[in-house]
Amino acid sequence: MNGFEPKNKLDFSKLKGKTKMYAIALFVLFCFIVAMLSGCARQTSSVKDKTFPNHTIMYTYSNYSPLATFVGLANADNTDVRETTIDMYYPQYIDDYIYGIVESNVVKFKNDFKNGTKVKTTNITSFGDDWMAEKFFTYGNYTYFSKDNSNMSDEIYSTMYMIKNDGTGEKEINSYIPDSFYADKDGFYEISMDAVTKRNIMKYNLDGTNQKVFTSGAASYMTVTTDWIFYTNIDDNFSLYKIDKDGNNKTKIVDTKLAYTYNVVNQISGKTFFDLIDEYIYYINLSDNSKLYKVKLDGTDNVKVLDKSVKIIWVKDNHIYFQETNGIKTMVIDSDGKNEKEVMSKYINDLSIIIN
Secondary structure (H helix, E strand, C coil), rough: CCCCCCCCCHHHHHHHHHHHHHHHHHHHHHHHHHHHHHHHHHHHHHCCCCCCCCCHHHEEEEEEEEEEEEEEEECCCCCCCCCCCCCCCCEEEEECCCEEEEEEEEEEEEEECCCCCCCCCEEEECCCCEEEEEEEEECCCCEEEEEECCCCCCCCEEEEEEEECCCCCCCCEECCCEEEEEEECCCEEEECCCCCCCCEEEEEECCCCCCECCCCEEEEEEEEEECCCEEEEHHHEEEEEEEECCCCCCCEEEEECCCCCHHHHHHHHHECCCCCCCCEEEEEHHEEECEEEEEEEECCEEEEEEEEEEEEEEEEEEEHHHHHHHHCEEEEEEECCCCCCCEEEECCCEEEEEEC
């Protein structure tokens, strides 16, 4: 009976006549009610909790036998979970397709897969054994990616390319080593590394032409909005700066050390160290033991939001998803730091909020 057993078993043999019949009937009814309640409790795991944000999240998690990184989709309350068995890195969700790197190439597959299945992919790039796609960003009809020569053991060799999403029209944009990159309707942006650019922010047209160098200082991480590029400045103790999308009006926003990265994996996969909600930037403050802060875009009203050490944040609407520095759980809070809830208890590598 679903594991239910009374602590003191009833001995119906001691009862007589109608009393015995009523006792048996009541006992059967009691067991039936327990079974129904137990079934209802199990069914609630597929019913969306309305106290959570109305988001669908995409995430990756590691499997160690065999060693692989799998992609999953779930509601913010961890219902309607679907996970693939394909080994994919840096997924992006675009127009009902999931793009990512599988076996050194950029591929895509439709978001109609069933839980636990290995999906059928379509290649965007088709490299042989000598080359591999290392990082990518898809916007509109194009995918921008860096391509490494796997046989170049004596030096790091990486070039920036673009290709149509149907796999045609591949062309080289530059020979720099890209660290972070992003695209929107106004252009393609990247933090490039070589002896000339020295981790400067650069901008191109979406077709790869008209290259411009925006910053003369070393940038570590950037977020691009409608009007501004926000970035951490290595030359100024990783303080937060902004410039407009024409490369002008460079302004320091807050004089404190922010969490940072030198690795494009964090930028492209969805991991962020600062992001925006309305007129505020939310950021991880290394000067205060990695606590979560917010500051207005003009540098005023710099306050602590969450008195916990945080290693990564993801922002959507008026909600902030985060992982604590010493934990594996993914949590969500309102933009004022209240109503903390657990989203997922297993360790995930990265997360994106893809559907509202």
